[in-house]
Amino acid sequence: MSGFDANRVYTVAVHDAPEAVAPDSPSETERLLFDFLMQYRIAGEFVYRDKLRANLLLKQHQLEVDLRHIGLFNEELAHSIQERPGEILPLFEQGAARAARSILFPLAGGSDASTQAAAEAIPSIQILIKSGLNLQQFRDLSANTMNKLVRIPGIVISASVMSSRATRLHLQCRACRSTKVITPPAGLGGVGGGSDRGLPRVCDAPEPEGQKKDCPMDPYLIVHSKSSFTDHQTLKLQEAPDMVPVGELPRHMLLSVDRFLTGQVVPGSRVIATGIYATFQSQKNKSASAAALRTPYLRVLHLEVSSPSAGGASNPFGLQFTPEEEEEFGEMARSDGFYERFAKSVGPSIYGSLDIKKAITCLLFGGSKKILPDGMRLRGDINVLLLGDPGTAKSQLLKFVEKVAPIAVYTSGKGSSAAGLTAAVQRDSVSREFYLEGGAMVLADTGVVCIDEFDKMRDEDRVAIHEAMEQQTISIAKAGITTVLNSRTSVLAAANPVFGRYDEGRSPGENIDFQTTILSRFDMIFIVKDEHNETRDRMIAKHVMNIHMNRPNQMTDENGEAMGEIGLDKMKRFIAYCKAKCAPRLSAEAQEKLGSHFVSLRKEVQRVEQDNDERSSIPITVRQLEAIIRISESLAKLTLSPVVKNHHVDEAIRLFKFSTMDAVTAGSADGLSRGALNEEMTRIEKEIRRRLPIGWSTSYQSLVKEFVTQQQYSSHALERTLFVLEKRDVIKFTAQKKVVQRVGV
Numbered sequence: 001m002s003g004f005d006a007n008r009v010y011t012v013a014v015h016d017a018p019e020a021v022a023p024d025s026p027s028e029t030e031r032l033l034f035d036f037l038m039q040y041r042i043a044g045e046f047v048y049r050d051k052l053r054a055n056l057l058l059k060q061h062q063l064e065v066d067l068r069h070i071g072l073f074n075e076e077l078a079h080s081i082q083e084r085p086g087e088i089l090p091l092f093e094q095g096a097a098r099a100a101r102s103i104l105f106p107l108a109g110g111s112d113a114s115t116q117a118a119a120e121a122i123p124s125i126q127i128l129i130k131s132g133l134n135l136q137q138f139r140d141l142s143a144n145t146m147n148k149l150v151r152i153p154g155i156v157i158s159a160s161v162m163s164s165r166a167t168r169l170h171l172q173c174r175a176c177r178s179t180k181v182i183t184p185p186a187g188l189g190g191v192g193g194g195s196d197r198g199l200p201r202v203c204d205a206p207e208p209e210g211q212k213k214d215c216p217m218d219p220y221l222i223v224h225s226k227s228s229f230t231d232h233q234t235l236k237l238q239e240a241p242d243m244v245p246v247g248e249l250p251r252h253m254l255l256s257v258d259r260f261l262t263g264q265v266v267p268g269s270r271v272i273a274t275g276i277y278a279t280f281q282s283q284k285n286k287s288a289s290a291a292a293l294r295t296p297y298l299r300v301l302h303l304e305v306s307s308p309s310a311g312g313a314s315n316p317f318g319l320q321f322t323p324e325e326e327e328e329f330g331e332m333a334r335s336d337g338f339y340e341r342f343a344k345s346v347g348p349s350i351y352g353s354l355d356i357k358k359a360i361t362c363l364l365f366g367g368s369k370k371i372l373p374d375g376m377r378l379r380g381d382i383n384v385l386l387l388g389d390p391g392t393a394k395s396q397l398l399k400f401v402e403k404v405a406p407i408a409v410y411t412s413g414k415g416s417s418a419a420g421l422t423a424a425v426q427r428d429s430v431s432r433e434f435y436l437e438g439g440a441m442v443l444a445d446t447g448v449v450c451i452d453e454f455d456k457m458r459d460e461d462r463v464a465i466h467e468a469m470e471q472q473t474i475s476i477a478k479a480g481i482t483t484v485l486n487s488r489t490s491v492l493a494a495a496n497p498v499f500g501r502y503d504e505g506r507s508p509g510e511n512i513d514f515q516t517t518i519l520s521r522f523d524m525i526f527i528v529k530d531e532h533n534e535t536r537d538r539m540i541a542k543h544v545m546n547i548h549m550n551r552p553n554q555m556t557d558e559n560g561e562a563m564g565e566i567g568l569d570k571m572k573r574f575i576a577y578c579k580a581k582c583a584p585r586l587s588a589e590a591q592e593k594l595g596s597h598f599v600s601l602r603k604e605v606q607r608v609e610q611d612n613d614e615r616s617s618i619p620i621t622v623r624q625l626e627a628i629i630r631i632s633e634s635l636a637k638l639t640l641s642p643v644v645k646n647h648h649v650d651e652a653i654r655l656f657k658f659s660t661m662d663a664v665t666a667g668s669a670d671g672l673s674r675g676a677l678n679e680e681m682t683r684i685e686k687e688i689r690r691r692l693p694i695g696w697s698t699s700y701q702s703l704v705k706e707f708v709t710q711q712q713y714s715s716h717a718l719e720r721t722l723f724v725l726e727k728r729d730v731i732k733f734t735a736q737k738k739v740v741q742r743v744g745v
Contacts, residue, residue: 231262
């Protein structure tokens, strides 16, 4: 339009693509790039010209260019951008600025003044190069990739404060007042040492008439008001935890971003950075003996943020799904018994414990998170605690979840501190400012944190998780930084009871050494007991043998049928797909059912508390009602159903009863509540101590006869009492447990 309206001769290229000229000189290269921006079109639409105009009208002097389009326009050009991006980019930006001027000021061809005005209006355009290069890992970056275009994925672990880097310095000599303008070299501004480096050491102004010029060394001062600056920020990128080879530390890399790329990411975002792999002279190496040692960094030209913390959570894991895949997932979700099949594919090498696997399935999918009109958030993530005897494959399940969840962090309780779980305050080596580095809970945002050995954590460290588990944020006030970080994670924790094994004789409160505050935050609490049962032991033994002999095709479930399994990758993608696409809501009937059920649960807990004459250590609060809602939502999400139906609620209630309610009532036996049992045991103990002086003995049978048949105590109570007394070394069994002998006080 701009060309036709002016009364000038206007020419149109008849042939579509210009001949692929190899760019020889810089001016030739710039002309080719200018032509590319002005002439490249897809189906009659001038893509970049229109995009540039739209950005200029928004006062954004930037343009995102796809490298593949340059390749279609001129292959040599695209190749040279990949090989020598440092040289070509400044030319590209000049070409873009020229293009922008010709778009906005089409008539500014005549006088010098108008050209000058146009040049001042559009000083420069930032070009962001989006490339479809293969992703490279940190470990593949070698000396050969130096100064070339690379594309690497990772997690941003810290972002520095925004600083300003000078692009044009206005200098003045302090002796003779002469001025001079220089442009410092682009590079890692601020990271590479002091600001006085690169200033000329001597004044080179011509001598004035009739007097001798006497300027000292280092005469120049910077006039800040007349210099121009751009935004600049340094990020620290760490490779994703799933990319790190076993036994190695994750690698870090400094990223330097400027102008429109600054302030795009927060710590914890997963990004793919495209940039020039370059080096700078760091302060540390400056004093070192090797003068040529330089530290590598990445000068970023384009950032792809693939993380939910950056606004759009429509596709949180950066995964793209093909239509065929979506159809396949839909069919999977609709197939019969899919929930059972999925649960069996969780930890397929672990025998049994199907209910725990179902709970973990729910945890992987999670419920729907809600934001109420007043800004209050209700979490959608499900937390599960596995509490049990050693050797019940708890850690194996945690390891499996770490592999299958799209984002997961695995940590062990003994080795993690409060700062490591939430966030640590670090000091920037250059600017000496404090900044935050996210810990495990922040890095696993929208994922799962697996905490093993949960009981071995120090109490003050465990408190750090409280807020993260219910409010899903981590608030920090350290070293003058007060902030709130997101940690929308599910927690899967594994712990051992206090005595190493679950002691049946004691109440759950004595076995579980956690405070009520943390227990109420777990949606499901499983007490996993290692029970002695011959048939089950045989099955487990057979299962373990099969695994060790690499015969997974003979894997069978409890009923002896072979299991159809879903592969790891497919599970991972299916979970990501469900999380991105589905957020079920409760139906009216389901609502009614849940409400009445919650009331009956509270009644049951009250009854148990009265029977045992103590507060239940595992509380049933409104949080537990929300937990059942979340579990039923996750079951609906698994089948991609938008509404929670009755059967989902039934299964959720069954799971909840099997886990948490089971833990509340654990320890009662033979129809006796624990309170009555303890009472009987104390009476029997008194009686035995009265009957048997130290050193005397009696037969086991006579005790049974006296207490059980004559005094009507339960045999369970007698057995337990004798067991406890033997543990305390009060009595001793001799003659194959037939004779009871009193040995101690």
